[in-house]
Amino acid sequence: MSPTQIAALAAGGAGLVVLALLPFYIDAYYLSLSISLLQFTVLATAWGLFSGPTRYVSLATTAFFGVGAYTVAVLGELLAWPLVLLIATAIGALMALIVGISTLRLSGLHFVIFTFGLAELVRQLVIWYEVNKTRVLGRYVFVDITQSDIYWQLLALAVAVFVIGWLIARSRLGFALRIIGEDETVAKHCGINVTLAKVTLFTISAVFITLVGAIMAPRWTYIEPSIAFNPTISFQVVIMALLGGAHRLWGPAVGSIPLTLLFEFLSTRFPATSTLIIGIVFLLIVYALPSGVVGLWERVSRRKPEPPVAPQVQA
């Protein structure tokens, strides 16, 4: 490892320690805000894991988030917490596999349409099941999880999503996805099983999103399908990832921080017009920053003269 890498690693480690100790020094309001920040950072990064390289715009975030939250609502009191998270992971992965296998062969556009309705579909199925089979609609979440616990779990999940994202980017799977994003036909003719690669990554991304939903569930004391499957989450995640730039691992995180703060501000100050303002912000990003802050930064920094002898790429 080069000295700069060691320095970066040390700085990252120190930052992590600071972040981990944060709940001991801040009040409830800032803790709650930090939870929101971490939540959206993980969601947007996980979204970018799949949608960044493949350029398949997924609007299904809410569906997975809601499934995670609802799993906790149903099982939270019955089983040990790690077991609940494990089951949420399994359900999220299974759902992602089913959705992925049935839709990722279709064109990107059909995929968007399907994910657009997925949250609504899952919500309707959950309601149908609850009304007909269990005859309860809406559940109380009584689990022994504090706000600080939620924070730490999210922090751990954030570390995990970055490490896994970094590993994927360096792996053959990551390379395969970059090729798919460039040209799917070429990818197939390079011997890449395109469907398998997409489904795998979609599942990994979905598991993280499901886990965020599960971890966040104890924040509410009462959960019903319309709370768990709140469609604005899908939308917020897309706009954050786009602001940051979804083609880089750390791009979505760059977008999630300012926008979480903005949304928080809007929902307290202008609750009536927040939807409208969010829409305008979204349009501004689509028009002014098509490749995100990260893309803009890369374009600006690329203007500098390049070294005369191009280095061999060995990545």
Place this chain on the structure above:
Amino acid sequence: MTNAIFTGLMLGGMYALIAMGLTLQYGVARIMNLSYGEFLVAASFASYWLFTGWALNPLLGLAIVVPIGFGVSIILYRVLLTPLVRRAPTRDALEVDSLLATFGMMFIVQGIMLTMFGGAYFSYSFLSIPVTVFGETLALNRLIAFGLAVVFGLALYLALTRTRFGTAIRAVAVDPTAARLVAIDVTSVSAFAFALGGAMVAAAGVLVSMFLTFSASSGVIFTMKALMVVVMGGVGNLLGCLVAGLALGLSESLVATFVDPGLTLAVNFALFLGVLLVKPAGLFGRAQR
């Protein structure tokens, strides 16, 4: 059974009507409009406002709302979407860009309606007189809406197949590059098709408001159904719209009657996926070479 089929056909007719505008916008102008349902609901609100505030018959209201829908759409296309059309290097890139832009638009329109009307459900009573058709009792407003939907659909179909300009529109839908070569102004035709779609969705919004309750946030479900119908029927194909709309409506009402009303969306999705797995370009779509 007959009741279920009848309800299904009425519902399907409504879906076909809703989807016709979108198939123009997407099939010709290549704008995958995710704010489509919001525009539909906006037209419903306009009709509600004209009826309750000015006592204007919704059928006459069409004469006001539909031209406005056309005008707003053409402005929208010129101001917001043309820059994306210019910027996009390929058709696929335009689809993704327009998808994101209209996704933002969806929140803007929804936000405006929420600010103006709040989140409550609205409806008004217009011609809700029961009539008996084939031994089934139906509300007159539904029947009129269905009849007008058929008239609009037929008029659009004839306009597209029998007129010179309609031929130009269809040429752009099939191949914009080749259309340009035979001196068709693709940008203008696309703008016109998008606006025509806007007029259709405005008409659909008015008709739907006569018999459905709606709220500022019910646009999404309309968008979703319209998208499914358009893709299932084959993008840009009016006949496909009709067949796919009827199939969706029938399956929905049959499942609601005989299985469980809570599973209608599931059956929509199953049908959607089923059709696409067998015919990826939709029922009446052209296969890609």
Place this chain on the structure above:
Amino acid sequence: MTAASPAPVLEVSGLTRAFGGLVAVNAIDLAVQTGQIVGLLGPNGSGKTTALNLMSGVLRPDSGSIRFAGQAIEGLPAHRIARLGLARTFQLVRVLNGMSCAENVKAGLAFHRPPLSRGEIDESVDRLLRRVGLANRGGLPASGLTYIDCKRLELARALALKPRLLLLDEWLAGLNPSELLIGIELIRSLKDEGLSILLVEHVMDAIRSLCDRCVVMNSGRRIAEGRPDEVLADPAVIEAYLGVSTDA
């Protein structure tokens, strides 16, 4: 074919694919012997590219069989066919513009079964770039290449699959006369290394100098087969390209 010729690497029989009412490929028979270059000719729209798409797995045939190296591959997904050693280039050159030249070649190397080691991949990238005449260009972005260099890069990516059969779809089209000579020499040298090639081409000089045999298609059907000079003199072929003379 005489009994002395080696086993065919590719054997297509009765291959058919229709789009709606249009039968783009209609009962085509075709064989490529190991080490041979076979030309697939025909006027525009005669179904050549569709035939290639059926062989490389982009499209599924409606009927007919495709045997590649003794194995039936009709209807297999494209990535399986590629892994078996059937590589191709595209009529409209497809280069991965967002990547460097080296990464473009690596795309063809990274998904071998069994996988190559990182060292083997790096070594092969350099060798293949040199092979097509792009030595020391590995670090450059592919988006900056000239047209012929894009074609070279695409060829290097196809060769990276270690193919037993190479499908070239109008690989020589659009090159200027001097580039054409370079291109023809490059293809000839691939044949000299023992590679079997099926090429779709309109450049008659290239066909005459490269092909061992030719198959001519028109309106989806095979209308002639044989040595290049034979088929190019065939009245049916001339008629297909130039139309029927009205005073005949």
